[in-house]
Amino acid sequence: MSSNDLMIEARGLKRTYKARKKVIEAVQGIDLSVRRGEIVGFLGPNGAGKTTTLKMLCTLLQPTDGEATVAGCDLRRDPEGVRRNIGYVAQGGTTSGLARVGLEIVSQAELFGIHSTEAKKRGLELLHALDLDDIWDRPCGSLSGGQRRRLDIVMGLLHQPALVFLDEPSTGLDPQSRANLWNHIRRLRDEFETTVFLTTHYMDEADSLSDRLLIIDHGRIAGEGTSSELKARISGDSLTFTLRDNEEAAKAGGVAGGLDKAANVVVEGNVLKFQIPEGARALPGFLKALGEQNIDPIGAEIARPTLDDVFLTLTGRSLRD
Amino acid sequence: MKFLHDSWVIFKRSIILSAQNPLWIAIGLLQPILYLSLFGPLLTRMASVPGFPPGDAWRVFVPGLLVQLGIFGGAFVGFVIIAEWRNGVIDRQMVSPASRAALITGRVLRDVVVLLVQTIILITAAIAFGLRVPIEALLLGVVLVMLLGASFSALSYAAGLALKSEDAFAPMVNTFALPVLLLSGILLPMTLAPRWLQIASDFNPFKHMVEALRAVFRSEYFSFTVALGFGLALGLVILSAWVGTRVFGNQTK
Numbered sequence A: 001m002s003s004n005d006l007m008i009e010a011r012g013l014k015r016t017y018k019a020r021k022k023v024i025e026a027v028q029g030i031d032l033s034v035r036r037g038e039i040v041g042f043l044g045p046n047g048a049g050k051t052t053t054l055k056m057l058c059t060l061l062q063p064t065d066g067e068a069t070v071a072g073c074d075l076r077r078d079p080e081g082v083r084r085n086i087g088y089v090a091q092g093g094t095t096s097g098l099a100r101v102g103l104e105i106v107s108q109a110e111l112f113g114i115h116s117t118e119a120k121k122r123g124l125e126l127l128h129a130l131d132l133d134d135i136w137d138r139p140c141g142s143l144s145g146g147q148r149r150r151l152d153i154v155m156g157l158l159h160q161p162a163l164v165f166l167d168e169p170s171t172g173l174d175p176q177s178r179a180n181l182w183n184h185i186r187r188l189r190d191e192f193e194t195t196v197f198l199t200t201h202y203m204d205e206a207d208s209l210s211d212r213l214l215i216i217d218h219g220r221i222a223g224e225g226t227s228s229e230l231k232a233r234i235s236g237d238s239l240t241f242t243l244r245d246n247e248e249a250a251k252a253g254g255v256a257g258g259l260d261k262a263a264n265v266v267v268e269g270n271v272l273k274f275q276i277p278e279g280a281r282a283l284p285g286f287l288k289a290l291g292e293q294n295i296d297p298i299g300a301e302i303a304r305p306t307l308d309d310v311f312l313t314l315t316g317r318s319l320r321d
Numbered sequence B: 001m002k003f004l005h006d007s008w009v010i011f012k013r014s015i016i017l018s019a020q021n022p023l024w025i026a027i028g029l030l031q032p033i034l035y036l037s038l039f040g041p042l043l044t045r046m047a048s049v050p051g052f053p054p055g056d057a058w059r060v061f062v063p064g065l066l067v068q069l070g071i072f073g074g075a076f077v078g079f080v081i082i083a084e085w086r087n088g089v090i091d092r093q094m095v096s097p098a099s100r101a102a103l104i105t106g107r108v109l110r111d112v113v114v115l116l117v118q119t120i121i122l123i124t125a126a127i128a129f130g131l132r133v134p135i136e137a138l139l140l141g142v143v144l145v146m147l148l149g150a151s152f153s154a155l156s157y158a159a160g161l162a163l164k165s166e167d168a169f170a171p172m173v174n175t176f177a178l179p180v181l182l183l184s185g186i187l188l189p190m191t192l193a194p195r196w197l198q199i200a201s202d203f204n205p206f207k208h209m210v211e212a213l214r215a216v217f218r219s220e221y222f223s224f225t226v227a228l229g230f231g232l233a234l235g236l237v238i239l240s241a242w243v244g245t246r247v248f249g250n251q252t253k
C-alpha cells in the first residue's frame, strides 16, 4: 500500500485537558491508519475520547503530543491544507438557530471559495438527497431535531471533501432517515471514493455501515478490525439456558464452569449464560452432563456473538441502552 | 486577497442576520436618544455654571454621547459570539480554510456598519435638538465612533469567546462599563470635578477621546488634545485587532 492511499495516519496522538487544576487525559496516545475510500466506525462509551480525537484530526484542537497526516497534509505544519480537504460534522450541531438554511449553506460554501450560485445548486441537491426539500428559506431553529441534524451533514459535504468526519451523525434520526443517511454515505464512498470516519453509539450502524471498526476506551484503542474479525476474536458462541429454578441454574453453572474452554459463565436468576467455541458441538455433551445430575433445562439458545458482546469483552461495558 | 474575501463572506452572513432583526439596532439607539431628549435640556441650563467648558451645551454634550455610543455599541456583541459558539457555528467556520483573522474581522465590520447607521441617526437627532457644528467636525466624530466601535466589538468578541459563558461575560462588561462611564466626563465634563477626580480621570483614555471630540466640535483641529484623543483611539483599534485575532487563533489550544 503506498502512503498516498492513506487518508489518515496518526501516531501517538495525545490530548490532555486542564480543567480547574485537574488534568484529564482524554486521549492517551493512539495510532490509526485509514485508507482512501474506507468507511471507518469509531466506537466507544461516553467520555472515551472520540470527539477529542476527531477535533484533533480536524485541526480544532492541538494535540498535546503525537503527529498525524490527514488527507495528505501534516496536521501541525499545514493545518490549512487539512481544512481544505476535509469535512467535519460536529456532535453538537453547526448552524445558528436564527439564520435561514440558505444563508448558512451559501456562506459555508463561500468560505471554501465556491461561488454562491454553485453553492445554492449543491446545497439544494444535498438537501434533496437527505429528504430536506423546501427548507431553504426556513430559520434553522424552526427545524425538527432530526431535520437540523441532517442539515449539519449537508453543511459538512458542500465542498465535496475527500475525507469526512462525522461525530455521531445519526443521533436523533428516525430509522428511515438513518437508513437513508447510510445509503448516502455508501454512495459517497462508491461514487466519489470519499473516506468516512464516523463515531456512533448504534451497534447496527457500526456493524452494517462500517468497513472497519476502531474501538476506543479510556483514550486508548482497545480493538480494531472488521466486524466479523472482531466477533471471531471472542471465544466462540454464546449459550443461554433457562432452568426450572435458581437452584438448578446455580448447579448448571457449576457444570458449565467445568467444561473445557467455557468462558464468562454468568448465572442470573434461573438463566445461565456462557461462551464456548463451536457451541453447536459442545451442546449435546453439556446437556448430557446436566442429565446426569437430573437437571433438565426448559429452554436453550445458541447465538453467534454480536458486536455488543465484542464491546462488552473489550471495554467491560455494554453499549445497549 | 483571501483575507478580504473571507472577511466579506463573514460580513455578509452577519449583516443579513442583523437586518433580519432590526429591533436590536433600534434598542441600541434608544439609550443615546433618551439621553439627548431627557438629559440634554437639563444640561443646557448648566452651561452658565463656572467651570463649564467653552462652547454651547450641545457641543459639549453630543461628543460624550457619540463616544458612549461607540463604546457600548460594540461592548455587548460578545453575547452574540457565545451563542454562535454554543450552536457550533464557530467550530464549523474554524474547520474551513478561512483566514482566522477574517472570522473576527467580518463580524467587527458588521458591527461598525450597524454603528454607522446609529451614529447618523443620533447626529441627525442632535442637529434637530440644536447642535450646530461644521460638517468636517461631524465627520471626524463619525470616524472616532467607528474606531471605538471596532475596538470594543473586537474586544467583546475576544472576551466572549475566551469566557464562553454569558454568566461570566455579563458581570465583566458591567464591571468595566461603570468606571469608564463615570471617569470619562461623558455625561458631565470633568472640568467640573474636584482635583482628585480629575487626576483619576486622566488615566482613563476615553476621557481624552471625549475631550478631543469636544475640541473638534469647537472647530479646534490641530492641537495636542485632538492628537492625543485620536491617537489613543487608533492605538486601541490596533491593540484590539491583535487581541481579537489572538483569541480566535488560540481556540485550538
Ligand SMILES: Nc1ncnc2c1ncn2[C@@H]1O[C@H](COP(=O)(O)OP(=O)(O)OP(=O)(O)O)[C@@H](O)[C@H]1O
Binding pocket: A017, A018, A019, A024, A025, A026, A044, A045, A046, A047, A048, A049, A050, A051, A052, A053, A091
Ligand atoms: N473542553 C474540555 N475540558 C475538559 N475536559 C474535557 C473537555 N472536553 C472533553 N473533556 C473530557 O475528555 C474526555 C473525553 O471526552 P470526549 O468528548 O472526547 O468523549 P466522547 O468519546 O466523544 O464521548 P461521547 O460519547 O459522550 O460523545 C471526557 O472525560 C471529557 O469529560
Ligand SMILES: [Mg+2]
Binding pocket: A050, A051, A052, A091, A167
Ligand atoms: Mg463525543
